[in-house]
Amino acid sequence: MKEFEILEHTADIGIAVYGKNKREIFINAAKGMFEIIAGGKKTLKENFYDKIKLEADNLEGLLFVWLNELLYIGETRLVILNKFHIKELSDFQIKAEVEGMKINPPSTKIEKEIKAVTYHRLEIKKDGESGLWRAQIIFDI
DSSP states (O other), X not given: OOSEEEEEETTEEEEEEEESSHHHHHHHHHHHHHHHHHTSOOOOOOOEEEXXXXXXXXXXXXXXXXXXXXXXXXXXTTEEEXXXXXXXXXXXXXXXXEEEEEOOTXXXXXXXXXOEEOOTXXXXXXXXXXXXXXXXXXXXX
16 A cells, blocks of 8 residues: 555645554655655655654644644754654644654755645545545645
C-alpha cells in the first residue's frame, strides 16, 4: 500500500494519504508534506529532535494543527523532518517525537516552499469495506 500521493491543485498542491490506522495517516501526511518541501531527498542525517503535544476539537483539526506545527518547526529551526514517532493519538490530542536534519541555506535547496496547511477539502475517512484510512490535505504554496 502506498503511503501518499501528490495531488496537483490550481495554484496550490495537495496530498492524498493512506494508512491502516489514524497513526499511519498522521505519519504519512507528515512524510508527504516534507517530500514536497525537500523534493524527495532520502539521505538525511538526523541531528535534530523535538517533542510535540497538540490538541484540537476534532480529528481533522488535529491533523491541521499537527502539519502546521511541523511546518513551523521546519521553517523556524531550519530543519527537514523525516522521522515521526507518535506516542499517543486520540481524535483530540497527539503526543509525538520528531527527528530531522538541520539545513544550511543556501547550500541545501528547498524544492518547494509550503506557506501553510489549509482547511480547503481537508478530510479524513475510514473505508467501511477495507477498514483502511484515507486523508486529503491541500497546502498553500
